[in-house]
Amino acid sequence: xxxxxxxxxxxxxxxxxxxxxxxEVAVPPHTFFVVTDPAxxxxxxxxxxxxxxxxxxxxxxxxxxxxxxxxxxxxxxxLRQRRMAQPAFLRQRITxxxxxxxxxxxxxxxxxxHNQPVDIQRQ
Numbered sequence: 001x002x003x004x005x006x007x008x009x010x011x012x013x014x015x016x017x018x019x020x021x022x023x024e025v026a027v028p029p030h031t032f033f034v035v036t037d038p039a040x041x042x043x044x045x046x047x048x049x050x051x052x053x054x055x056x057x058x059x060x061x062x063x064x065x066x067x068x069x070x071x072x073x074x075x076x077x078x079l080r081q082r083r084m085a086q087p088a089f090l091r092q093r094i095t096x097x098x099x100x101x102x103x104x105x106x107x108x109x110x111x112x113x114h115n116q117p118v119d120i121q122r123q
Contacts, residue, residue, distance in 0.1 A: 012036065030057055 003011040015023040016036035025032045035041050053074050062072035
């Protein structure tokens with residue numbers, strides 16, 4: 001679990017390489033299932049989401065970090081929140097975000113010098 005706290009994406013990628021569909025992670029006294037296959041993730045989060053529920057441990061810890069939001073809720077409350085957030089993820093909106101990201105990246109890249117090291121952690 002320490003790896004999740006330090007670099008969650010690295011842990012997920014390692015799990016996906018080792019277990020291409022799903023991994024069982026034991027953190028006594030709990031056992032978690034980490035879904036690593038994109039098609040299965042879509043089933044859990046979208047097409048069959050009504051069949052999956054967050055356990056109390058996850059909801060408690062997610063609520064500590066994210067309050068009462070999508071990660072820490074279930075059922076009708078979750079569905080209302082998901083519907084409120086959904087417009088931000090429509091194809092047109094993602095395209096708009098992409099254009100903004102490309103423009104900001106171009107500005108940032110224009111200030112870099114060719115073949116010079118860059119400190120990416122500098123604020």
